[in-house]
Amino acid sequence: MIANILIQCGLYLVVLLALAKPLGEFMARVLTGERHFLTPALGWLEGLTYKASGVDPQREMRWTEYAVAALLFNAFGLVVLYGLQRLQGVLPLNPAALGAVSPDSSWNTAVSFASNTNWQGYGGESTMSYLTQMLGLAVQNFVSAATGIAVLAALARAFSRKQAGTIGNFWADLTRSTLYILLPLSFILALALVSQGVVQAFGPYVKAQTVEKIEYEENKEKKTTQEQVLPMGPAASQVAIKQLGTNGGGFFNVNSAHPFENATPLSSFLEMLAILLIGAALCITFGRMVGDVRQGWAILAAMTAIFVALLAVAVVAEQSGNPVLEKAGVAAEGNMEGKEVRFGIANSALWATATTAASNGSVNSMHDSFTPLGGMVPMWLMQLGEVIFGGVGSGLYGMLMFVLLAVFVAGLMIGRTPEYLGKKVEAFEVKMASVAILLPPLVVLVGTAIAVLVEPGKAGVANPGAHGYSEILYAFSSAGNNNGSAFAGLSANTPFYNTALGLAMLFARYWLLIPVLAIAGSLAAKKTVPAGPGTLPTHGLLFIVLLIGTVLIIGALTFVPALALGPIVEHFQMVAAK
Numbered sequence: 001m002i003a004n005i006l007i008q009c010g011l012y013l014v015v016l017l018a019l020a021k022p023l024g025e026f027m028a029r030v031l032t033g034e035r036h037f038l039t040p041a042l043g044w045l046e047g048l049t050y051k052a053s054g055v056d057p058q059r060e061m062r063w064t065e066y067a068v069a070a071l072l073f074n075a076f077g078l079v080v081l082y083g084l085q086r087l088q089g090v091l092p093l094n095p096a097a098l099g100a101v102s103p104d105s106s107w108n109t110a111v112s113f114a115s116n117t118n119w120q121g122y123g124g125e126s127t128m129s130y131l132t133q134m135l136g137l138a139v140q141n142f143v144s145a146a147t148g149i150a151v152l153a154a155l156a157r158a159f160s161r162k163q164a165g166t167i168g169n170f171w172a173d174l175t176r177s178t179l180y181i182l183l184p185l186s187f188i189l190a191l192a193l194v195s196q197g198v199v200q201a202f203g204p205y206v207k208a209q210t211v212e213k214i215e216y217e218e219n220k221e222k223k224t225t226q227e228q229v230l231p232m233g234p235a236a237s238q239v240a241i242k243q244l245g246t247n248g249g250g251f252f253n254v255n256s257a258h259p260f261e262n263a264t265p266l267s268s269f270l271e272m273l274a275i276l277l278i279g280a281a282l283c284i285t286f287g288r289m290v291g292d293v294r295q296g297w298a299i300l301a302a303m304t305a306i307f308v309a310l311l312a313v314a315v316v317a318e319q320s321g322n323p324v325l326e327k328a329g330v331a332a333e334g335n336m337e338g339k340e341v342r343f344g345i346a347n348s349a350l351w352a353t354a355t356t357a358a359s360n361g362s363v364n365s366m367h368d369s370f371t372p373l374g375g376m377v378p379m380w381l382m383q384l385g386e387v388i389f390g391g392v393g394s395g396l397y398g399m400l401m402f403v404l405l406a407v408f409v410a411g412l413m414i415g416r417t418p419e420y421l422g423k424k425v426e427a428f429e430v431k432m433a434s435v436a437i438l439l440p441p442l443v444v445l446v447g448t449a450i451a452v453l454v455e456p457g458k459a460g461v462a463n464p465g466a467h468g469y470s471e472i473l474y475a476f477s478s479a480g481n482n483n484g485s486a487f488a489g490l491s492a493n494t495p496f497y498n499t500a501l502g503l504a505m506l507f508a509r510y511w512l513l514i515p516v517l518a519i520a521g522s523l524a525a526k527k528t529v530p531a532g533p534g535t536l537p538t539h540g541l542l543f544i545v546l547l548i549g550t551v552l553i554i555g556a557l558t559f560v561p562a563l564a565l566g567p568i569v570e571h572f573q574m575v576a577a578k
Contacts, residue, residue, distance in 0.1 A: 001333075005315055005346040012269070012350060013308070016276055020300065023277065024284025030180045031153040031173065032289060033057075038180050049175050057175075060166030063521025066154055067514055069170040070147055074114050074510070077140055082110040084136040085128075094129035095204040096231075101127060108498035113137055115509035116144035116391055118242065118249035118361055118484040119501060121493035125231035125252050130202060137249060138238045142186075145245030145278075146177035148393030151513055152282060153177075155397050156289035158520035159421045162528050167520045181278070182245060189240035192270055197263035200236040205229050235261050243274035246391040248361030248484045256351075256364045257340055268343055268364055272351050275360045279389035282396050290421050294539035299399060302547045306388050307357050310377050314349040317374035324577050338369025349374065352485075356381040359391035361484025368471065368487040372574060376567035378485065379474050384555040385440055386481040394482065394509075397516050399551075401433040404519070406543070406550040408433075410536045419535055422528035429522060432515040439511050441558045443480035443504045448473050448562065456496035462489045466573065470566035479504035 029036040050057055061069065085101040088094060101109070105122055112119045113136070122128070128137065150173035157168050194200050206229070213224045235251040239261055242249050256262040256271055280300060287296025319334040339348045348365035355362050356378035367375055381388060387399040404420060408430050411418030418425040451457030451472045461468035471490040478485050479501040486492065492501065537543060 001319075005319070008346045009311060009315070009350055012272065013304070016273060016280055017300075017304070019273075019277060020280040021284055024281035024296070025288060027149075027181055027278075027281060027285040028288035030176050031149070031156075031285065033172070033176075036180070038184065042179055046175055046179055049179070050171075053171070055169075055171040055175075057169055057172035059169060061169055062165055063154070063167050063517045063524075066167055066170045066520075067517045070151065070513065070517075071510060073170075073174070074144070074147060077143060078110045078114040081113055081136045081140055082106050084132050085109060088129045088132045091129065091131050093131035093134070093202070096125075096129070098127065098129050104495045104498040105493060108502045109137075111502040111505050112484065113140035113247070113249065114144055115482055115505045116148060116245070116247060116359065116394065117479060117482040117505045117509070118247045119479055119486070119505065120249055120484070121498060121501075123253035124250055125205075125233070130233055133238060133251060134234060138241060141238065141241040141245050141247040141249070142178050142182050143174065145182060145241070145247065145392045146174045148391050148395075148397075149177040149181070149278075149282070150174050150393070151516060152286070152393035152397045153289070155400060155516060155520045155523075156286050158522075158524040159290045159423060161524045163526065164524045167517070167524050182241060185244050185274075185278075186237070186240040189244060189270065189274055190236045193236040193239055193263075193267055196267035196270075197259075198236040198239060198267060199232055199260045200234050201232045202234060203232055205231050231260070239271065240274070242362060243271045243360065244278060244392075246275065246279060246358045246360040246395075248355065248359075250362060254363075256362050257366070262364055265342060265347070268347060268351070271362070271364075272347075272354055275351075275354045275358050275362070276389045278392045279358050279395050282393060286396060286400075292421070292539065295421065298539045298544050299396070299403065299547070302544050302551070303357075303388050303399065305544070305548055306384075306551065307353065310357075310381060310388075311350060311353040314353050314370075314374050314377040315346060317371045317377070318345045318349045320371070322371060322574065324574060327577070335369075335371050335374065338366035340364060349377075352378045353381065354389075355485060356483055357386075357388040357390070359386040359394060359482045359484070361478065361486075363485055366488055367474070367485060368489045372467075372470075372567040372571035375470065375474075375487070376563060376571075379470070379477055379567065380555065380559065380563065382477045382481045382483045382485075383441070383444065383559045384551055385437065386483060387551065391482060394512075398436065398512065401436045401516070401519075402551050402554075403538070403547060404429055404433045405437065405554075406547045407536065407538065409550065410543075410546060414534060414536070416534045419529055419531075420538060422531065423523045423526050424529060429519050432519045432522075436512050436515040437554065440480050440508050443507050444473075444476045445558075445562060447476040447480060447500055447504050451476065451497075451500065454496070456494065457500075460491040460494055460497055462491065466566055466570040470570065473562055473566050475501060476504055480508045482508050 085106040089099040154167040252258040283296040283300035287293035321334045334345045351364045407418040407420045471487040474487040
């Protein structure tokens with residue numbers, strides 16, 4: 001069993017890290033505007049896009065212009081997606097004749113997909129038409145991910161430029177990220193998923209005859225039938241970008257636990273790989289863009305070390321099982337509750353760790369059914385700020401805020417003005433980085449506190465006690481860090497949670513984006529300082545350990561008291577009941 005777990009997890013990490021270097025170098029060429037192997041095939045389309053939209057890709061933007069462009073573009077997408085949901089009942093490509101989505105749910109979903117969170121309080125196959133899924137959700141999967149990559153590119157340029165007033169062009173970064181990175185990778189992955197049996201169809205839902213009678217209730221009247229409706233749709237194309245773009249929204253209600261969305265162990269491996277692929281590769285991209293690839297490898301090493309440590313905790317916790325069941329005489333090899341037999345414990349724990357290390361949120365098992373400590377791992381990974389790989393672009397620029405803080409702390413230790421990549425880290429950068437680091441915990445903790453105090457918040461809890469509290473804390477941790485996964489025992493598709501979690505998603509995405517771009521503008525305007533005898537090397541083991549410590553200490557100081565009231569006390573309750 002141990003060998004099987006090590007092989008599965010080890011193979012995953014080896015393939016991920018092996019692909020990070022070539023993809024990262026390619027993305028650096030894309031984001032710097034260099035010629036690459038896709039230029040002959042798609043360069044004409046890039047040019048046509050600029051011409052049709054009236055954009056001059058050579059016109060550089062100040063950080064304020066860049067921020068305004070990003071915010072307006074995302075706001076426009078939010079409004080369009082809201083309108084599609086409200087009008088889908090009268091729009092085409094609606095084979096299940098689904099009506100309009102409620103206003104509060106439409107608001108929540110529009111914010112969710114525009115902000116790259118993809119939290120879902122609805123069942124996909126019973127709520128969204130094909131048109132809404134494709135024109136609304138899938139489009140936002142692309143452009144919200146591209147927005148994150150664009151902001152990271154702007155920050156990387158700021159480190160490499162000397163006394164410059166601009167950080168790039170948002171529209172050019174958005175176009176190149178979508179056209180050369182997200183679209184080709186999604187096309188390849190979608191074909192691979194279709195080959196494994198993931199559905200990609202536009203026909204109506206299929207009716208199948210069942211062997212047993214199915215009981216159901218309609219208008220408070222109990223009925224039986226031997227007919228089951230099988231949902232169809234263009235799932236593979238959306239699954240590909242939801243994983244690669246760290247979006248995570250499921251085409252079907254149970255997400256990638258659904259056999260139509262994740263059909264085989266191979267499709268599961270490919271989808272898990274896609275979750276972290278671009279996030280890992282962007283570390284190499286950053287190193288190339290700042291002119292020192294060692295910096296990217298150092299950040300990637302710190303991310304990987306934390307990921308492996310927490311993955312081990314999750315696997316051990318789930319493999320240990322539930323002692324209460326053992327006491328009851330139920331023989332079980334680990335905790336299989338809420339998990340697919342075809343994936344097993346190791347793959348379920350690996351997926352849960354990967355999807356919350358990234359701001360992905362897709363699932364192939366139900367996190368609500370994990371053991372207390374097994375469920376705490378994905379929760380705490382989100383609470384660390386979604387910086388362990390994180391969302392495409394957003395995870396790395398979030399981690400760079402911790403890098404600046406670590407450099408600042410190191411500077412205090414040796415009595416020198418802190419420097420990173422030749423740029424002095426001064427009061428403004430530290431203040432903005434502090435805002436970016438502290439805002440998500442503020443959103444999470446304040447939102448959780450309100451929800452456990454007011455009746456509409458408590459009404460959504462199905463499980464009393466510590467686990468019910470954990471469900472609420474998990475929901476706000478997910479929304480407040482743009483993840484999207486859930487402890488599904490919480491009934492969150494209500495006006496209270498749709499509104500509150502929607503606000504949390506807005507704050508977490510855009511109040512973080514603005515300080516990051518402000519730092520980019522400040523750093524770009526500074527001159528480069530040559531490294532001296534007192535300069536702290538930021539590519540070695542010492543700095544990697546310092547960075548890991550900074551992330552973990554801030555995460556522990558911020559959230560351990562909250563976790564003690566939920567998964568930690570629940571673990572001791574479970575042990576005491578043995």
